[in-house]
Amino acid sequence: MPLDPQMAKLLLVSPDYSCSNEILSIVACLSVPAVFMRPKEQAKLADEAKAQYSVDDSDHCTLLNAYNEYLFNNKSRDYCWDNFLNERSLNQADNVRNQLVRIMSKLDLPLTSNDRSSSRYYTAVKQALTGAMFMQVAYLQRSGVYMTVKDNQSVSLHPSTDLSGKPQWVLYEEFVLTSKNYVRTCTVTNADWLVAAAPHYYDLTNFPECEAKMEIEQAYRRMAQRA
Secondary structure: OOOOHHHHHHHHHHHHHOOHHHHHHHHHHHOOOOOEOOOHHHHHHHHHHHHOOOOOOEHHHHHHHHHHHHHHOOOOHHHHHHOOEOHHHHHHHHHHHHHHHHHHHHOOOOOOOOOOOOOHHHHHHHHHHHHHOOOOEEEEOOOOOEEEOOOOOEEEEOOOOOOOOOOOEEEEEEEEEOOOEEEEEEEEEOHHHHHHHOOOOOOHHHOOOOHHHHHHHHHHHHHHHHO
């Protein structure tokens, strides 16, 4: 696949969660310049427009909603202009997605979706993201600061995120270093999903001592009880 290994892995695991159609759209949107526009002089209006697509525990699902609405509105230039969407980026994403669909077909990977009205619709997407991005995770410390898992770097959620509050576990697309460390394009995850997706990575014998380790230990206990 003509993608970063992590994005390729995301496409490969997506049929396991019956959401390969949605993951295709998300990967396509992540492969092009920013989909959302936020001109300084119209920042408030742009934020209000973005809010209509927002999923409060997943920036990735927010991207998915914007892409779906772009298609629903027949890829209209006026719709993009009125809603502060980057038409050129979305058009590129559409082309990338079509290429990836052809690759999925060659690899005999099924194109699947959960019912959009089902609670599984977004949950499956978040689980698939966890299955591929388990190395890019941060945990909220008691001090109120996020620490990346294993390498223990202090980070903050980027101001552009739509996540509400401060969730315990977040996975992130990008590590941004400016005047401070930020993680950008984030989705809420949890310890149970992480240990199920990557027991090799979350092996307690190789896990550094930190607050997150206790949560991981509890997740393994819950897994053993369910087995």
